[in-house]
Amino acid sequence: MSTGPGARRFDERRLLVALFGAGTAAFAQLYSPQSVLPDAARELATSASATSLLVSAATLGLAVGVVPWAWVADRVGRVRAMTVAMLGATAVGLAVPFAPSFELLVAGRAVEGLFVAGVPAVAMAYLTEMLIDAGATAMVPRAAGTYVAGTSMGGLLGRLVSGGVAELFGWRAGVGAVAAACLIATAVFVWLAPRDRGPRPGATGHPDTSGAAPGRAGRLRALLSPRLLVLDAQGLLLMGGFVAIYNYLGFRLTDAPVGLSSGVVSLVFLAYLAGTWSSARTGRLVVRHGRRRVLIVSAGVMALGVVATLSAWLPLVLAGLVVLTAGFFGAHAVASGWTPVAAPQARTQAAAVYNLAYYAGSSLFGWLGGVAFALAGWPGTVAMVLALVVVAAGLAAAVLRDQRA
Template structure:
């Protein structure tokens, strides 16, 4: 039936007919989801701690809002491209080894970035971190698809994304608080130390793969995997969904600090960082909606998350602080729920080409973060917050239409 996951096939690097999945009630499942949670936390703390610091960077280095966003956009741009390679390397060198190396090198590079006094060099270092971080996100999705029993994959992916939400919140919160009492250098050192802790936990907890079979590095085979996934119309729409939803979400958090620091709110840097506490809703949403999608069908739930993200964006147009913060909470809840469902859908749909499908999904995900994140700064400079909201509203409306199309297609009777 259209919209249903592709059947599993025995293939190199994928589960074979005799594969043994990690069951939901097993100790290995608890270790796996704890490790995935820790890795999501570390990855997103390292990646997104710069968001509340963008106004600080603009002032310290004398750059525009759009230029300050390069501290994130440069990272996500290289991350998007590098994941296409990382997914293929993981088929040869192993999922676990690549993910551990990714976390350790990214934490080390974050600590080293405090040594760079020039804006261009700092941006270059953050861009390089996009390459080092690439070894984890796409491979984590492939690990879930290969190792976790199908009926529990949505929950496992939701908990991984929940860790991502907590890491995004914790990184922003800690960076904002420390920068308010010290400077961005101290904030960066603290986040780098957290990255090392997360890497150690991940290394200790993640069960060894049961179903992964390494294969020689073959460019032709990798390209065939990419081509096979791109030929699937459902996967293409899911990839587009990643670009639209993530682009709008990141742009809001890139520039909400400028809105809250300025009149009529006039908040301090520390309080702006505290606003990231609304990420707690995303932690719940990713696990709850991910599990709901696995039980009821991805197509029956994803559109609701997109609609919530659009509604939350509309609420941020208010001059009431309660409405703006509430809008951020609704937007965050909707985004993480929709992302959890969308990513699990990709992992199940892709069959034997999971690593390449995950890489394509996350390529679009981070390409949206980079492109829309930067373009949002231009929209903010030209039209203030309403101008930015208008741009993002168009993207989310397209995402809602896409989700409804997928729901109708998946619900249509097979011919």
């Protein structure tokens, strides 16, 4: 499959720009309804926790889809798998706003998430393998940070575009506009992505005779190692808390006494720029201080930001949002980039399992945050998120060590 000039030879810059485009295309669509949830709740006459299913259904679909997409990528090639996934997600994303009922909206979002899963399921393993094969292993932390920066930029653009368009044409038009815009980011990836190895040895049913591929038991042992399980827990817990904050902060800010409009609330997601900055910066910090320390400090920064959102003073709430976003994306960049490096004999599977945990956390705790919000208001949501962050940081401190993998 041709992927444009980038397919002719490996180019590290093309790889980084292509993956930035892939992250943008995938995550703009995934989170585009988040800034318009209050508008959707009013039109659909649904509760905050029920309406959040427009986000949670997509992330659940993504969680279910990451492992199958990893399997597909091993058989058809990673670039081809990611291309099909992004085109499929965009096609479904264009159709979802026309769904006539809440149930069909949720179902459509779940299917959209299944397609989006093809990007995170493969991207980290793809970039790690390409850089290691090119003798640029030292670039892996920075490249992982660049990809995560693309995911944060996609999340930001999806929320801003949907919120801005919703002010003029309604929330359905806002969500559809994001899917249309993602065609451009998809084209960037298709044009620039360097060609990967293609199908993995033994993936098509023919045995690998090189002696290099580990057996199924070896891969399973790697995936169940304490280090991999704790890295997966980082995704599960930190992502769950992060999505809960962003899902329900909009309800707090549109309700009295703040009373902001949905268009203004969508500007709150400019805090994602802090995540773009921190994830790109994380690679340098890892080289200087080690993955474990940067991960734990990033979780602590996230916790400080979460506490600040309890304030009744809007500027402090917004500052807290910036801080927690920077902390979360820093931690995510470390954990997601560490995972394929820590399991060299099962990179694709390790990245897929991490993403399974990551988006399962988003779906589960993204919904449970609404239950806490209904029971105890914003302090209830904050308490749940703080508990998740503390557990994640404690596990990292107890189990993870900086080792060359």
